[in-house]
Amino acid sequence: MNRNRIIQKIGFNPAFLAVFFFFLFLLIGKIAAEQTGLKENNQGPALMPVPAKLEWKTGVFRLDEKFYVGGEAKADSRAFKAVSRFMFRLAGRTGMFFEQDFLAEQKINDLTRFFYKFERPGQLVPGEDESYILEVFPEKIELQAKTDLGILRGLETLLQLLSADSQGYYFPCVRIEDKPRFTWRGLLIDSCRHFMPVEVIKRNLLAMATVKLNVLHWHLSEDQGFRVESKTFPKLHRLGSDGMYYTQGQIKEIIQFASDLGIRVMPEFDIPGHSTSWFVAYPEYASAPGPYRIERGFGVFHPVFNPANPATYKFFDEFFREMAALFPDPYMHIGGDEVEALHWKENPQIQAFMKKHNLSDNHALQAYFNKRILKILTKYNKKMVGWDEIYQPGLPKDIVIQSWRGTQALIDGAQKGYQGILSNGYYIDLCETTERHYLNDPIPPDSPLTPAEKKLILGGEATMWAELVSPETIDSRIWPRTAAIAERLWSPQEVRDVDDMYRRLKVINLLLEEIGVQHLRNQEMMLRRLVGSENIAALKKLASIAEPIKGYARHSQGRKYTSLAPLTRFVDACFPESLEAREFRKMVEEFLTTRRPESASRIYMYFLELKDIKAQVAALAEKSPVLREVVLLADNLDKLISISSEALSFIMEDKKPDASWLETSRKKLEEIKKPKAECQLAIVPAVELLVKSLNR
Ligand code: ACM
Secondary structure (H helix, E strand, O other), X not given: OHHHHHHHHHHHOHHXXXXXXXXXXXXXXXXXXXXXXXXXXXXXXOOOOOOOEEEEEEEEEEOOOOOEEEOOOOOOOHHHHHHHHHHHHHHHHHOOOOOOOOOOOOOOOOOEEEEEEEEEOOOOOOOOOOOEEEEEOOOOEEEEEEEHHHHHHHHHHHHHHOEEEOXXXXXXXXXXXXXXXXXXXXXXXXXXXXXXXXXXXHHHHHHHHHOOOOEEEEEEEEOOEEOEOOOOOOHHHHHHOOOOOXXXXXXXXXXXXXXXXXXXXXXXXXXXXXXXHHHHHOHHHEOOXXXXXXXXXOOOOOOOEOOOOHHHHHHHHHHHHHHHHHOOOOEEEOOOOXXXXXXXXXXXXXXXXXXXXXXXXXXXXXXXXXXXXXXXXXXXXXXXXEEHHHOOOOOOOOOEEEEOOOHHHHHHHHHOOOEEEEOOOOOHHHOOOHHHHHOOOOOOOOOOOOHHHHOOEEEEEEEEOOOOOOOOOHHHHHOOHHHHHHHHHHOOOOOOOHHHHHHHHHHHHHHHHHHOOOOOHHHHHHHHHHHOOOXXXXXXXXXXXXXXXXXXXXXXXXXXOOOOOOOOOHHHHOOOOOHHHHHHHHHHHHHHHHOOHHHHHHHHHHHHHHOOHHHHHHHHHHHOHHHHHHHHHHHHHHHHHHHHHHHHHHHHOOOOOOHHHHHHHHHHHHHHHOOEOOEEEOOHHHHHHHHHOOXX
């Protein structure tokens, strides 16, 4: 019925129809004009992260198949391989058949037009120089850096600079002097709640490199799985992983792959809590008697290591000896978050131990445990990293505190001389907006820290916790939003223009596909599976304005999520943030400011695109019961279209709705906001703006 009303308004009222088409023609002309305007008014290529210093020059470097690259890197070195990858990507994007055998020869000669030069190989440690200078002249390109890492970062910038016009491909002339604001720019991947095969890790490493991230924080043990082959304690992976673990060969392969991309790999073994899977194999190191089973649910659980048992430390000594040799990174992350102390409380031996050692509470007991673990790590030349719960006075100053609960832990730590990295605000599993993450700064402008204390804030990490992601969906939860976090961690603090970030993000979103990341393409595959045919247009349109509900809300919608639950439903196919809804909101805001009739027509046209979705989704659901829940969401959309078209008509006809229409609409909007199929319609806030404008 509601749908009919908009058809009536748009289709059957002759006066309205005349006005509508008049403005439609105006609009078409306007869009054409804007497109040409955009070309003339060059906003520049989409660089993300924005370089520290950039100076556009006049002219362009025209790309042709005689594009020869030359440098002094050895054939199997990091820089040589990076330049080869660069050339493959350039050829792939432009369709050019380059003359040079860039895999065999990158020597400088008379043909060379792209010169790269660096002083020394970089070390994969915090604080290493990643700066570069990139100059594009009409006749040549020069890339110089202190280390090969700088070359890698500069190559990514150059690829982002590639432009095209009717004459062909070119690089705009420019001088860029770039270096990162923060030295620790990471992405945490949780391979435990859901196992992520090697190819998932590799393609995300490639994507990380494109936006200059340099740390893979690999979460490798949890209640739900122990994911590393241990030769010392093989029962750990055999019994604790359902057969889903990385062999040591695979780990080495990934570390080498990451190293070639200038990315560190820091492992995390989360102890003493979050540790059920270890106890399936070794219940003797737990605080309560077993037997234990691998945890399937999500949350915080009771199993916890026994800090009062001397054998626990002997076990960890041998365990970390093995892992310290396997992972070359100078840092080892020991987790330390969310320790549930019930089993400590219930164990009389642990209680007696606490009394004997004057450990007044559970925090003190965990601190004792951490100190013993720290000794072991130090023996094996590793520095300790942990979540903010590990902080305690007296720890050595080379540890790193990773703040997940808030920025205060970072501030407190820095004021006492401790290094820190920020993850609070970068929890990409919560499906929040890119804008929210983008504006979250490890050192905000109003930071109370002194310049010396600020130096202790090493950077930040996006965290991809894997309760609700599978190998099929993880890319879409990470990308493109993590590119904006990468910019926050690399670019100067003043780079904060949200609209410009979204403009560039749209471009980067597509560029990311080039290296194989599946954040976009998997959506259509998932929708086809849901529909059981190629007839996905309606569902795809609905997905373009639907978002998974935010935060942890999906866990309280009546379904119990476990590691075994399907992550193949409509909600899983939706992107965390609807970029289309953001554009729609801009459209509505523009209309409310200007009241231009052509803006109203634009909105009407947009709703026309949406108006058949409900009927189409309902028809699909007849044959695909898995879509029944989505019909409810489509029904909400239908109601939303109805309210919007009525509101628009009031505005355009300059009429005031009566109080009862306002009240009914408000109530309907409240209903529409309730999640359906664990999704929300991302265009609701814009419609609310329309309705609210009638209140005045
Ligand atoms: C965490 O999110 N518990 C580190």
